[in-house]
Amino acid sequence: MRICITRSSRNAYSETFIRDQIAEFSKLAEVYTIYSGRLPEKKENGALLNSKLFWLLHKIVKGFVGRNNYFGNYGVKKYLIDNKIDLVLANYGMPASHLMPVCKSLNIPLLVIFHGHDATDIKLINEYRSKYKKLFDYASYILPVSQDMKIGLIALGANPDKIRVIPCGVNSAKFKPEESNTERKNFIAVGRFTEKKGPLHTINAFYKVLQKFPDTKLVMVGGKSDLFEKCEKLVNELHINDSVIFTGIQNSEEVANLMKTSLAFVQHSITAPNGDMEGTPVGILEASASGLPVVSTLHGGIKEAVIHGQTGFLVPEKDENAMADFMIQLLENPEKAKEMGVKGRNHIIENYLQENQIKKIYELAKEAISS
Secondary structure (H helix, E strand, O other), X not given: OEEEEEEOOOOOHHHHHHHHHHHHXXXXXXXXXXXXXXXXXXXXXXXXXXXXXXXXXXHHHHHXXXXXXXXXXXXXXXXXXXXXXXXXXXXXXXXXXXXXXXXXXXXXXXXXXXXXXXXXXXXXXXXXXXXXXXXXXXXOEEEEOOXXXXXXXXXXXXXHHHEOOOOOOEOOOOXXXXXXXXXXXEEEEXXXXXXXXXXXXXXXXXXXXXXXXXXXXXXXXXXXXXXXXXXXXXXXXXXXXXXXXXXXXXXXXXXXXXXXXXXXXXXXXXXOOOOOOOOOOHHHHHXXXXXXXXXXXXXXOHHHHOOEOOOEEEEOOOOHHHHHHHHHHHHHOHHHHHHHHHHHHHHHHHHOEHHHHHHHHHHHHHXXXXX
């Protein structure tokens, strides 16, 4: 099988799950990748799919007509033909909708994975509503990463018979527990500083925890985007600079090591004002695989990834008091935290192994090609 996988960026630190997807797929098929923007414009090596002349003409024409056109599609079409691509796997709904006319003209099956904002952001959905309907009609399979997202896509017109819920997976060999007698008091949060990740709510909850356990720490991993300055300002206003550690961007190995020294993983995911929601956060899956209990919210795919009372605790969105109470419970009972972590890892191995998740998509790809 010769498969073309699309992504929005080649090196985005927040898309390690797509890099893992490509690596895992490469064990099963001959993989080609294209990226850059909503209509992929570049090959894996950074070279343009189009000639510079056609690329420029595409930009000019798009400026007049407001949509992709012959010149833009030409490069993608030629790439798919030249490499004898059997199937396109598009990450995110927007690129998939732009690639749909090209795939349809070449009779190449198309699978699309919806990850989060592409299925929930109100402004984006209004912009793509008509394109999505055409995408839903042509796509062989539609792959949301959570049950909530499935419901949302059906409401947008997706055929339920084409939908398969397949969350991202986790590498349980990289993210695994480390046996240690060292007492752990640190909490860890991993993710971009965006509305839907709820970092301000996490900090407020942690502040309440500090009133009872002043020696605990909160390690927050992520780049300086969107809400970072507000988070930094809140930490300053609460005078907890010595208790909250902003690490900046960390690679997956560094994150795995940080998790090995943490008591629990915390993330207060919420529905953002623009409607943006989580799919199934990879950070939560990685934490559970690392043997950490998770304290999070009743939101998106988190409700399936975390079993309340067994592998972690889930609270209503914006309920900072409940979040703080559960964090305190884990500090008061480290043995309970450890027991939950064991159950969490077992839950991941049974339901979210990266290898198994990719094989599910691979089997659907084979079906799409043969049908």
